[in-house]
Amino acid sequence: MVASSLFSLLFLLLIISLFSTALTSMHGLNDHSLIQQVVSYDGHDDLLTSAYHQFSAFKEKYNKTYLTQEEDDYRFGVFMSNLRQARRNQILDPTAIHGVTKFSDLTPSEFRSQYLRFDGQTQLPKHLKTAPILPTNNLPPTFDWRDDGAVTGVKFQGYECNACWAFISIATLETAHFVANGQLVDMSEQQLLDCSDECTYDKRICNRGCQGGNHVLAYRYMLNVGGVEATKDYPYTGIDGSCKFDKNKIVASIYEFNDIIADEDQYAANLVEYGTIAVEVNGDALQTYTGGILCPPCVDTYNHGVTLVGYGSDRHWIIKNSFGTNFGENGYYRLCKGRLTCGKNPVAAFPLSA
Structure with missing residues (x-):
């Protein structure tokens, strides 16, 4: 044998x-x-x-x-x-380091289907506001919300659960709640998986738990139901379940969510002014990424949702991912300037917390 x-x-x-x-x-x-x-x-x-x-x-x-x-x-x-x-x-992409990752035994199609199924380029809800144009000439040379203690630890969306849309919705709310109340609370992505079934007006895109979704629709759900529970009260399982939302356990709510025009200088200004931002990216190169500043070719495809938490001196983006701490740079990666607006109609958005 x-x-x-x-x-x-x-x-x-x-x-x-x-x-x-x-x-x-x-x-x-x-x-x-x-x-x-x-x-x-x-x-x-x-x-x-x-x-x-x-x-x-x-x-x-x-x-x-x-x-x-x-x-x-x-x-x-x-x-x-x-x-x-x-x-x-x-x-x-010589500014990044590529090599063996925890995804190295997956084919590219397996990696996409298990980790990158994100419903981007959604029809925006009619009441989604566009953030006002902010001045960009006096931005700090570097910025990172982690320095203020406004970002929870990196989480893992799980194997074969395409829940990045829920993680970026919650990550941005966690920071928005911190900005508004001075408290960092670990909040429940599982509530969104189980309970948010919001759809676009044409029903073309809906939140479908581990089968994919969109952060704008998640914001609309949170606005409609009043908020979200803490992770300790509604823990993450990484599988779709029945909704167990309890309004009496809400720990954070939003009163508004905003889109940002497709301009990376405006992304930076809104990041500094309001908090972390949910953005759409092409995640194909993440399968081999181990560190450094990722700068892949621009492509007109969004298949993954991530959270902007800061930027560096050359305006590279500091990004929180949802692949666990054994991905990239302790769960984060850096992306060069100019790669967030490659495709058509990118949606960068953030909530404001009560």
Whole structure:
């Protein structure tokens, strides 16, 4: 049995090696330098040996197990493919660091379907206000709401629960409540998953729990029902459940929510003036991101919702994500200026808390 599994692995490595040789011949890349530059491992020099050691270390680090040897072999092939994608991303995006992440055994389509299904470009509710134009000439050179203690810890939306829309809605409300009341309260995303079924007027987009949703619709729900409960009273499960909302346990409410014109200088001004901001991004490059300032090519597709908490001296954005603390830079990532308004009609919005 062991010999059979070993033979199967060696055969797979041979096929991958032949495929790699053909691929690199076409593109002028060297897979040895590819692996070593992107994700070196204890000085191993042989590509396949190094990759297999990295795959073993990856499984141990992220507690990955597969039901069969065939599945293990398949995921190793996916892992190898993602190493090459990390190298391509590194070439295109040298200010970031790309390599092995907890998503490295997922195909790009699996990553999108499990983590990035976000309903963006929604038809805005009629009563959504557009924030007034703010002056931008006297903004501080750097800004970060975490320095004021206005941001809760990074959370994890869960495996195969596309709840980023709920996390950015709650994250912005948590900061808005802090600004209004001086108290930082960890609030319930699960309430939104279970209870918010708001839809656009044409019914084209609705909040559908773990199947996706939109932060603007979540704001409208919170406004209509009066607010949200604390996480301690309505804890997160990461699966859709029946609504258990109790109005008597509301800890925060909103009286208004605002859209911001598609201008990143206005994003910065509103961030400083009012609080954290919910924005739409393309999250494809996050699959291989491990640190640095992400600066992917501009694309006209939004598939993920994140929270702006600050900006750096060169106006790169400091972003809170909902992939847990073992993603990126302790759950955060940095994004270069100009990547929040790539597509059509981006929606950047924030609530005001009572």
